[in-house]
Amino acid sequence: MLPRNIFKKYGFDPSLLGPRRTKSFTYRVRKEATRVEGFKDTRRTDSGRPLARVLAIEEDLERLKQKCEILQQENDFLKRVRFINRKQISKLQKDKQ
Known part of the structure; x- marks a missing residue:
């Protein structure tokens, strides 16, 4: 084709x-x-620019703290979205009755 x-x-x-x-x-x-492994989605493994230097322990710790904070914000956001969805679903069910 x-x-x-x-x-x-x-x-x-x-x-x-x-x-x-x-x-x-x-x-x-x-x-x-032509690859031996065949087709593979490399977006997860090859995303971003790799660091050219080795991070110090303090820098690595700071990055991990920032990552943890971002993940907590994502979880809070998803919790709010689920709450709003449940609220709308229950409202729709009450309106049908």
Whole structure:
């Protein structure tokens, strides 16, 4: 199947993407197909710029504290969203009765 047809099949307009993107897409797919492991989503392992230096213990601890704080904020946000969803669902159920 031609790359142009693949993009059309999945709802992308190849003329908007341009010939360079479609060619690079084809190149990446062929490169992944030749790997021994096959296709793999590398976005989780290769995301971000790696550090060029080794962190001191204090710097590493500070980064971990910041990460922990961000995760706590995410959890609080998700708890609020769940609470709001439950509230709306119970309101809809009461309105149906």
